[in-house]
Amino acid sequence: MPGSRPGLKDYEGVTDFDTDEWRRTANDFHSDPRETWERLVEEVLLDKVVERFNSDVRTQSLKNVAVENDDYKTVFCALRRVSGRSAHDMAGGRSIPTPTVADMKADFAEIDKYRADTEKRRKKTAAEREALEAPPAANVA
Numbered sequence: 001m002p003g004s005r006p007g008l009k010d011y012e013g014v015t016d017f018d019t020d021e022w023r024r025t026a027n028d029f030h031s032d033p034r035e036t037w038e039r040l041v042e043e044v045l046l047d048k049v050v051e052r053f054n055s056d057v058r059t060q061s062l063k064n065v066a067v068e069n070d071d072y073k074t075v076f077c078a079l080r081r082v083s084g085r086s087a088h089d090m091a092g093g094r095s096i097p098t099p100t101v102a103d104m105k106a107d108f109a110e111i112d113k114y115r116a117d118t119e120k121r122r123k124k125t126a127a128e129r130e131a132l133e134a135p136p137a138a139n140v141a
Contacts, residue, residue: 017098026099033107034082040111041075044118066125074114082107 014022042051047064050057099107 011101014101017100023098026104029099029104033111034079036111037075037079037082040115040118044115044122045071045075047122063129064122064126066121071118074110078107078110078114 011025016022017026042048045065045067047061048058049061049065
């Protein structure tokens with residue numbers, strides 16, 4: 001497709017990760033996972049309770065939301081890693097190794113696993129909370 005961005009498969013033959021061209025490619029690449037993590041938080045972890053550019057707050061969706069310390073740790077570490085490569089101008093003295101294609105694939109594998117795990121947990125949470133909404137059972141003595 002004309003004008004489309006290359007995918008990771010287009011870079012599988014790259015072996016020299018110390019060139020300026022590769023550093024630019026890696027930096028450009030990391031804006032996608034950063035945006036993906038942000039969207040995962042908004043749409044999957046918080047189940048669209050609040051969304052950017054939307055004035056609604058969907059309180060009923062809280063039934064599906066369970067944010068745990070592991071969520072915080074996963075999102076914090078992932079965003080710190082990908083943002084450090086793409087979102088900010090890096091200081092000259094800061095030496096972060098340029099990621100390889102394998103590193104980039106690992107970033108996406110982590111996103112996929114987190115999304116699947118969070119959606120599974122969200123369904124379980126919703127079922128538990130639906131039970132909380134049920135009227136109490138009649139107590140016949």
